[in-house]
Amino acid sequence: xxxxxxxxxxxxxxxxxQRFRKEIKNNELVLAFAYSGEEALKYLDEKEQHAILILSxxxxxxxxxxxxLSNIKQKYHRxxxxxxxxxxxxxxxxxxxxxxxxADDFLTKPLDFNQLKEKIKNIHHD
Amino acid sequence: xxxxxxxxxxxxxxxxxxxxxxANRDIDLRFxxxxxxxxxxxxxxxxxxxxxxxxxxxxxxxxxxxxxxxQIDFIWTNISMFHKQAVVTCxxxxxxxxxxxxxxxxxxxxxxxxYEEDAWKIVHVHGSVPDYRLAEGEYMTTEKILLRNRELEQxxxxxxxxxxxSLAELKATQSQLIQSEKMxxxxxxxxxxxxxxxxxxxxxxxxxxxxxxxxxxxxxxxxKGDIAEAIAIxxxxxxxxxxxxxxxxxxxxxxxxxxxxxxxxxxxxEPTDIxxxxxxxxxxxxxxxxxxxxxxxxxxxxxxxxxxxxINIIPQDIGRVLLNLINNAFYVVAERQKNLSGLExxxxxxxxxxxxxxxxxxxxSVMDNGNGIPEExxxxxxxxxxxxxxxxxxxGLGLSLSYDIVKAHGGELKVESLSGEGTTFVITLxxxxxx
Numbered sequence: 001x002x003x004x005x006x007x008x009x010x011x012x013x014x015x016x017x018q019r020f021r022k023e024i025k026n027n028e029l030v031l032a033f034a035y036s037g038e039e040a041l042k043y044l045d046e047k048e049q050h051a052i053l054i055l056s057x058x059x060x061x062x063x064x065x066x067x068x069l070s071n072i073k074q075k076y077h078r079x080x081x082x083x084x085x086x087x088x089x090x091x092x093x094x095x096x097x098x099x100x101x102x103a104d105d106f107l108t109k110p111l112d113f114n115q116l117k118e119k120i121k122n123i124h125h126d
Numbered sequence: 127x128x129x130x131x132x133x134x135x136x137x138x139x140x141x142x143x144x145x146x147x148x149a150n151r152d153i154d155l156r157f158x159x160x161x162x163x164x165x166x167x168x169x170x171x172x173x174x175x176x177x178x179x180x181x182x183x184x185x186x187x188x189x190x191x192x193x194x195x196x197q198i199d200f201i202w203t204n205i206s207m208f209h210k211q212a213v214v215t216c217x218x219x220x221x222x223x224x225x226x227x228x229x230x231x232x233x234x235x236x237x238x239x240x241y242e243e244d245a246w247k248i249v250h251v252h253g254s255v256p257d258y259r260l261a262e263g264e265y266m267t268t269e270k271i272l273l274r275n276r277e278l279e280q281x282x283x284x285x286x287x288x289x290x291x292s293l294a295e296l297k298a299t300q301s302q303l304i305q306s307e308k309m310x311x312x313x314x315x316x317x318x319x320x321x322x323x324x325x326x327x328x329x330x331x332x333x334x335x336x337x338x339x340x341x342x343x344x345x346x347x348x349x350k351g352d353i354a355e356a357i358a359i360x361x362x363x364x365x366x367x368x369x370x371x372x373x374x375x376x377x378x379x380x381x382x383x384x385x386x387x388x389x390x391x392x393x394x395x396e397p398t399d400i401x402x403x404x405x406x407x408x409x410x411x412x413x414x415x416x417x418x419x420x421x422x423x424x425x426x427x428x429x430x431x432x433x434x435x436x437i438n439i440i441p442q443d444i445g446r447v448l449l450n451l452i453n454n455a456f457y458v459v460a461e462r463q464k465n466l467s468g469l470e471x472x473x474x475x476x477x478x479x480x481x482x483x484x485x486x487x488x489x490x491s492v493m494d495n496g497n498g499i500p501e502e503x504x505x506x507x508x509x510x511x512x513x514x515x516x517x518x519x520x521x522g523l524g525l526s527l528s529y530d531i532v533k534a535h536g537g538e539l540k541v542e543s544l545s546g547e548g549t550t551f552v553i554t555l556x557x558x559x560x561x
């Protein structure tokens with residue numbers, strides 16, 4: 001299972017790779033990273049079929065996570081990848097907008113990795 | 127029949143020469159009539175002379191005050207003779223021209239003369255205004271002018287004091303305004319700061335948690351005897367520790383920057399990394415605006431000159447200038463996006479910070495692609511209290527303060543703007559390390 005993680009903080013890559021160390025080692029997960037909404041779209045254009053789950057930050061310079069979300073949900077239909085939004089501002093407005101745009105889940109920073117792992121396991125089993 | 131005896135006539139002659147000399151402004155002649163010990167008492171508060179020199183000075187002043195000759199008409203004269211002494215009393219009408227106006231005064235004088243050696247000399251003069259002429263508050267002309275002068279001096283003194291007070295109040299108000307402007311910009315910063323601190327703290331917490339897990343795994347691998355894997359895990363722990371330290375320092379520098387920003391500017395010059403400073407305030411500004419307005423989004427870019435030397439500046443002051451210029455830039459691109467016409471759908475709000483090392487000076491440009499500043503207000507934007515923002519949103523002091531801060535650093539703040547294309551503010555600062 002391939003997960004695309006979108007965040008403008010580059011250290012998120014090290015963090016995820018360490019947090020999912022075992023899963024990566026056991027080939028349960030493949031992690032890909034994009035540092036902006038634009039980069040994420042480019043990645044999806046090239047390797048659409050691979051990303052089943054997209055984890056995206058909302059607050060990024062340039063294209064915001066919400067723009068990316070609406071873009072993905074409009075463009076990719078067969079079937080659209082799951083998109084979970086992550087934000088430092090866990091406010092209602094962002095939550096409602098994300099849900100309206102078709103987000104599959106909404107997570108707030110700091111990320112609870114155990115919870116995230118559970119969620120990923122459930123996707124696996126579906 | 128002669129009115130006076132021969133001796134009386136001699137006295138009258140001296141007396142009249144004395145008076146007419148005053149009318150003709152001939153001070154030397156006047157004092158040739160006086161004894162060396164002459165004294166004088168006049169009507170005014172300080173018309174008193176204890177000796178000839180004082181009396182002469184008083185007369186010279188009087189003559190200088192009234193540049194035109196007087197006219198003296200004797201109304202009556204009375205003389206009393208004693209042994210080698212005479213008293214002459216007279217009333218004269220004293221006409222003088224002041225600023226083209228004729229003023230006349232009725233004056234009474236009593237003059238005491240002594241026969242000294244071979245001539246009559248005046249030893250004492252007493253001037254007065256006849257009782258029937260002295261209505262309350264009425265003074266002789268010179269006295270009136272003196273009093274008027276004193277009143278005017280008092281008024282000038284009072285006004286000066288009032289002005290001094292107003293000036294002090296204005297200065298106090300100004301420094302209050304500067305402080306509230308600082309606090310307002312700190313308020314704008316708070317949300318940005320919260321975001322900027324939360325991110326590194328998340329990393330510190332996350333990497334610490336990962337390391338706890340990794341240490342457990344490391345032990346397992348060592349028990350199993352898988353040295354290669356143990357080394358790999360140990361390497362990861364080391365990397366994570368580095369990340370923890372790095373993000374801890376990042377949060378630290380943000381808090382320090384915030385403290386510096388709120389501190390009043392008794393700041394000292396210190397060698398400052400301009401690129402880092404610009405980057406820090408760009409992020410604070412962006413996240414601050416994002417936190418305030420969720421719909422706000424803009425692209426921001428930096429084009430930093432890698433050869434930028436450290437420049438001696440007061441970092442919190444120049445930081446305030448940068449914050450102000452960057453906030454303005456984001457504000458105008460957001461305004462433009464809100465009011466897009468159908469033709470401009472491809473508009474992408476963007477703010478760019480460019481630094482340039484020019485040898486003896488450096489340049490920091492804050493460039494936006496907003497609507498530009500209309501020509502007619504371009505020369506007003508640095509004036510205090512000038513703002514285009516709605517009432518209550520801007521103090522109108524941001525650019526004015528920025529201008530003053532840059533000037534105080536020996537630099538320049540300039541603006542270039544093209545209608546419909548955007549605005550660039552350019553800060554130029556001297557690099558004093560290069561002579």
